[in-house]
Amino acid sequence: MSSTKAPATVSRREQILKEAARLFAERGFHGVGVDEIGAAVGISGPGLYRHFAGKDAMLAELLVGISERLLDGGRLRVADGGESAEEVLHALIEGHIDFALDDRPLITVHDRELDRLREVDRKRVRQLQRQYVELWVEVVREVYPACTEAEARAAVHAVFGLLNSTPHLSPRASLPPRTATEALLKRLALGAFAAAAGREG
Amino acid sequence: MSSTKAPATVSRREQILKEAARLFAERGFHGVGVDEIGAAVGISGPGLYRHFAGKDAMLAELLVGISERLLDGGRLRVADGGESAEEVLHALIEGHIDFALDDRPLITVHDRELDRLREVDRKRVRQLQRQYVELWVEVVREVYPACTEAEARAAVHAVFGLLNSTPHLSPRASLPPRTATEALLKRLALGAFAAAAGREG
DNA sequence: GCCCCTTGTTAGTGGTCGTTAACACTGTTG
DNA sequence: CAACAGTGTTAACGACCACTAACAAGGGGC
Numbered sequence: 001m002s003s004t005k006a007p008a009t010v011s012r013r014e015q016i017l018k019e020a021a022r023l024f025a026e027r028g029f030h031g032v033g034v035d036e037i038g039a040a041v042g043i044s045g046p047g048l049y050r051h052f053a054g055k056d057a058m059l060a061e062l063l064v065g066i067s068e069r070l071l072d073g074g075r076l077r078v079a080d081g082g083e084s085a086e087e088v089l090h091a092l093i094e095g096h097i098d099f100a101l102d103d104r105p106l107i108t109v110h111d112r113e114l115d116r117l118r119e120v121d122r123k124r125v126r127q128l129q130r131q132y133v134e135l136w137v138e139v140v141r142e143v144y145p146a147c148t149e150a151e152a153r154a155a156v157h158a159v160f161g162l163l164n165s166t167p168h169l170s171p172r173a174s175l176p177p178r179t180a181t182e183a184l185l186k187r188l189a190l191g192a193f194a195a196a197a198g199r200e201g
Numbered sequence: 202m203s204s205t206k207a208p209a210t211v212s213r214r215e216q217i218l219k220e221a222a223r224l225f226a227e228r229g230f231h232g233v234g235v236d237e238i239g240a241a242v243g244i245s246g247p248g249l250y251r252h253f254a255g256k257d258a259m260l261a262e263l264l265v266g267i268s269e270r271l272l273d274g275g276r277l278r279v280a281d282g283g284e285s286a287e288e289v290l291h292a293l294i295e296g297h298i299d300f301a302l303d304d305r306p307l308i309t310v311h312d313r314e315l316d317r318l319r320e321v322d323r324k325r326v327r328q329l330q331r332q333y334v335e336l337w338v339e340v341v342r343e344v345y346p347a348c349t350e351a352e353a354r355a356a357v358h359a360v361f362g363l364l365n366s367t368p369h370l371s372p373r374a375s376l377p378p379r380t381a382t383e384a385l386l387k388r389l390a391l392g393a394f395a396a397a398a399g400r401e402g
Numbered sequence: 403g404c405c406c407c408t409t410g411t412t413a414g415t416g417g418t419c420g421t422t423a424a425c426a427c428t429g430t431t432g
Numbered sequence: 433c434a435a436c437a438g439t440g441t442t443a444a445c446g447a448c449c450a451c452t453a454a455c456a457a458g459g460g461g462c
């Protein structure tokens with residue numbers, strides 16, 4: 001499998017992955033049949049096996065892919081390093097929000113279907129997730145030195161829950177213009193982190 | 202079954218529901234077979250049908266039950282009404298945290314498996330959820346009059362995501378003594394709400 | 403002792419679903 | 433043209449699974 005090919009249009013694989021993500025998010029991994037996934041891209045059923053080893057392989061590629069993209073994006077922003085740790089934290093939050101808003105289904109699948117993976121894939125995803133969390137934790141602790149590591153880690157997880165709630169909250173609702181949603185989410189996340197640092201209950 | 206049938210300290214139904222919730226949270230509704238649920242309570246397979254009409258009925262009862270308990274608890278705290286709206290908001294947050302920490306599996310199932318319900322049950326759960334959200338929204342707007350209704354509603358959803366992240370973040374990890382976790386989550390939620398009200402990005 | 407309700411059991415059934423097998427069409431390459 | 437790699441089709445298989453059927457054991461009420 002040489003990866004040298006660069007199809008101008010979206011490859012079949014990508015098309016399938018996108019639809020599979022949507023369907024998995026809507027009805028769960030076990031709730032979607034291969035026939036449905038095939039139908040969603042205009043082919044039917046077993047034709048998928050020309051592109052993937054099986055249903056599990058699609059889920060694995062989705063979850064590993066998103067975890068890698070999140071981590072890479074995070075590392076980039078940290079490396080770019082603004083003028084201050086605070087700026088980096090802002091960038092991390094903005095990046096994560098963009099991700100959550102752009103790839104709604106992926107975010108949903110990401111934290112729901114992890115346990116449906118084969119052991120080896122699950123370990124890989126868990127490792128990537130852990131690294132991504134640690135990335136955030138370091139930045140948070142730099143911005144709020146009063147925060148213990150355990151607190152920072154819990155806060156990061158909680159803020160992920162906060163940011164990832166977007167797909168869940170906007171079934172088809174009237175969420176205001178995207179920039180407003182982005183700004184609100186960013187404010188919420190920053191407010192939460194600031195409160196994590198403060199010692200008063 | 203030689204156990205001296207303790208007079209319904211916990212009924213069989215409750216026992217089944219508890220185990221079903223745990224299993225559904227671990228492996229998803231479709232990922233769990235009725236035989237497993239039966240085995241978890243010491244009977245096997247189709248014996249469950251003496252207590253429930255079917256697998257769907259168990260999920261429905263779980264989701265409707267938790268939604269009702271959340272709403273009832275919320276209403277109680279609002280009715281109790283502390284000395285200020287702020288106190289009520291604190292009580293709502295504490296109540297929700299207790300719930301999330303006490304009924305980890307239920308919280309998980311609650312926002313993952315809603316779509317596996319029959320239309321009528323799904324509508325009921327959605328309605329209960331909506332009422333619960335509106336309860337919070339009213340209190341939040343009272344505490345932070347600067348907040349628009351749309352902002353308040355989005356913030357409430359986001360804070361739910363934050364608070365409900367606990368089950369997800371503590372697989373078996375070292376989360377510090379429970380009271381510390383409670384306090385941290387409360388601080389995070391309050392910080393987020395406060396930030397939602399503030400206009401600066 | 404008899405009835406019957408409750409709560410179990412095991413065996414079987416029908417349907418769904420992931421996967422494989424066998425075959426067909428297409429375009430490129432030599 | 434022939435060979436072939438790539439991509440699709442339909443048919444069938446085997447496993448799993450929710451659910452039903454038929455039957456059994458315990459235990460009050462009369």
